Amino acid sequence: MGSETPTQIPVFDFTSDTQTLKPGTDAWNNMSRDVCAALARFGCFQVAYDGVPARLREDMFEAMERVFDLPDETKRRNTSDKPYFGYNGRNEMVPMYESLGAEETSEIEKAKAFTQLLWPEGNDKFCETLNCMSKKLLELNQMIMKMVFDGFGVDIPDALISDNSVLRVMKYDAPTGDSALVLPPHTDKSSLTILCQQEGVQGLEVLVDGHEWISLPPIPGCFVILAAEVLKAWSNGRIPAVKHRVVLSPGKERYSFGLFMLPKWDVAVKVVEELIDKAHPRRYKAFDYMDYLRYMEAHLLKMVGSNKDMVDVFAGV
Ligand SMILES: O=C(O)CCC(=O)C(=O)O
Numbered sequence: 276m277g278s279e280t281p282t283q284i285p286v287f288d289f290t291s292d293t294q295t296l297k298p299g300t301d302a303w304n305n306m307s308r309d310v311c312a313a314l315a316r317f318g319c320f321q322v323a324y325d326g327v328p329a330r331l332r333e334d335m336f337e338a339m340e341r342v343f344d345l346p347d348e349t350k351r352r353n354t355s356d357k358p359y360f361g362y363n364g365r366n367e368m369v370p371m372y373e374s375l376g377a378e379e380t381s382e383i384e385k386a387k388a389f390t391q392l393l394w395p396e397g398n399d400k401f402c403e404t405l406n407c408m409s410k411k412l413l414e415l416n417q418m419i420m421k422m423v424f425d426g427f428g429v430d431i432p433d434a435l436i437s438d439n440s441v442l443r444v445m446k447y448d449a450p451t452g453d454s455a456l457v458l459p460p461h462t463d464k465s466s467l468t469i470l471c472q473q474e475g476v477q478g479l480e481v482l483v484d485g486h487e488w489i490s491l492p493p494i495p496g497c498f499v500i501l502a503a504e505v506l507k508a509w510s511n512g513r514i515p516a517v518k519h520r521v522v523l524s525p526g527k528e529r530y531s532f533g534l535f536m537l538p539k540w541d542v543a544v545k546v547v548e549e550l551i552d553k554a555h556p557r558r559y560k561a562f563d564y565m566d567y568l569r570y571m572e573a574h575l576l577k578m579v580g581s582n583k584d585m586v587d588v589f590a591g592v
């Protein structure tokens with residue numbers, strides 16, 4: 276019997292008053308080990324990060340309210356040739372969820388094009404907020420990726436350093452009556468996902484050890500980092516893609532946004548060779564990311580409830 280200590284998902288301090296963010300320092304090396312260990316254990320962690328000013332975060336949530344207030348037909352103009360990259364939601368799978376996504380909004384021209392789609396008459400404030408937030412989160416991602424591979428004692432291969440991403444804004448309706456599962460359990464098909472939750476509205480949960488759902492509360496000034504399927508493949512399965520879901524209490528609607536990092540389009544997703552050894556034989560074949568997305572599109576519904584990750588089914592050896 277005995278009392279069990281509740282599982283705690285780590286919260287790391289990346290704020291500028293620490294030495295942590297200077298590569299090569301002891302603080303950086305220690306943090307790299309901790310980051311790598313947390314991802315290997317939980318596939319996620321939270322991070323306090325002041326590289327994104329509080330004001331920018333507030334502007335982003337305000338901007339998102341304006342986005343979701345737009346008429347349905349305007350939001351549904353957000354289409355993409357890639358599966359699940361554009362408008363998604365209000366369907367059988369996710370009736371209480373709605374989201375829009377745009378690629379490479381860290382590039383001003385792409386941020387402008389997305390803004391133009393939603394506000395043909397222009398909305399400079401939205402465009403600047405989106406562009407600025409995307410750039411800041413991209414920087415955070417690059418730092419974390421470097422830490423992960425430093426933690427493994429491996430130089431991050433150039434092929435893994437990618438600026439490709441989708442910035443996604445999300446809204447969940449308030450449940451009436453009981454709590455509701457508003458986003459079903461899934462693993463992300465990105466490499467790493469950086470999420471920002473609305474303050475004061477709890478909802479995100481991660482699965483630990485295959486059976487324990489742990490809530491990740493929104494912490495002011497913090498971001499949630501989720502390891503996703505491409506990082507699982509790069510790391511030869513040493514970092515799991517964390518399964519997560521969103522459960523909401525009655526009466527509370529919720530907003531969140533995230534930067535979903537993607538690999539380079541013209542380079543195969545391959546296991547980092549240094550992470551293959553006797554104890555860790557190769558787990559994945561090299562694959563084309565677009566082929567994987569197409570496979571995911573064709574098989575997603577069939578795999579609901581499966582405890583296998585898409586990447587293992589698609590590229591496992
Ligand atoms: O809203 C959240 O916190 C999670 C969203 C999510 O998991 C996703 O869009 O893949």
Ligand SMILES: [Fe+2]
Nearest residue numbers: 461462463519
């Ligand atoms: Fe997700």
